[in-house]
Amino acid sequence: MDTYGLVGYPLKHSFSKKFFTEKFEKEGIDAEYLNFEIEDISQFTDIIRNYPNLKGLNVTIPYKEKIIPYLDGLDKGAESIGAVNVVKVIREKDNATRLIGYNSDIIGFQESIRPLINTAIHKKALILGTGGASKAVKGALDALGIEWIYVSRTPSEGQLSYSDIDSHLMEEYTVIVNTSPLGTFPDVDNAPDIPYTLLTDRHLLFDLVYNPAETKFLRLGKENKASIKNGAQMLELQAIAAWKIWNE
Numbered sequence: 001m002d003t004y005g006l007v008g009y010p011l012k013h014s015f016s017k018k019f020f021t022e023k024f025e026k027e028g029i030d031a032e033y034l035n036f037e038i039e040d041i042s043q044f045t046d047i048i049r050n051y052p053n054l055k056g057l058n059v060t061i062p063y064k065e066k067i068i069p070y071l072d073g074l075d076k077g078a079e080s081i082g083a084v085n086v087v088k089v090i091r092e093k094d095n096a097t098r099l100i101g102y103n104s105d106i107i108g109f110q111e112s113i114r115p116l117i118n119t120a121i122h123k124k125a126l127i128l129g130t131g132g133a134s135k136a137v138k139g140a141l142d143a144l145g146i147e148w149i150y151v152s153r154t155p156s157e158g159q160l161s162y163s164d165i166d167s168h169l170m171e172e173y174t175v176i177v178n179t180s181p182l183g184t185f186p187d188v189d190n191a192p193d194i195p196y197t198l199l200t201d202r203h204l205l206f207d208l209v210y211n212p213a214e215t216k217f218l219r220l221g222k223e224n225k226a227s228i229k230n231g232a233q234m235l236e237l238q239a240i241a242a243w244k245i246w247n248e
Helices: 015-027 041-050 076-081 105-116 132-144 167-172 216-223 232-247
Strands: 002-008 031-037 054-059 086-091 097-102 124-128 147-151 175-178 204-207 227-229
Touching (some): 105 204
Parallel strands (some): 002 054, 124 175
């Protein structure tokens, strides 16, 4: 039986395990999907050693960047943005193992947000958060021709702080993407600190969080007439892309 899995911490509410377990059952695939909840990335090598039938891994918070030094190579997409969410495990004839990193988050986000983009209005985006997921969003926005800037609680050069977001910026940046875990169940009462009352029907809010389906970030956006979308379809699209990577 082939083994696939998800590396991250914590993994209490994993989309991937449910998605792939149902896929395997429905399609009669002789495989299992496991959650590898590790408190430190150094434990990653134990997973590779202890599961000889491991064929592929998904990677989530907080290891999308930390996992890179443990890999033997990156595809161009993952290398260009510096974050990995898919690992292909290649077993050589001499029993050596090669680990190649990919990023299917780019595909998932790009294809999920594309139908909502009005090119006459949506020309600039605020990316809330600067972690591994934000880098995939950046790559997708580049591909869509949308300018972007990072917003961080601890901004570095070339980034904004939340206190910088004023009426002028809100008028100019009509796409706002939350790439942070803020608002994820059970932390449902929290939301990124943006001036929601300055939102209009010209704004598009996208939350990578999918549990709950409507986060406080999205609810406040909807209340102020913004278009909204959560990360559920993005996750499904990136999972489909991951399966293709593992099996091509």
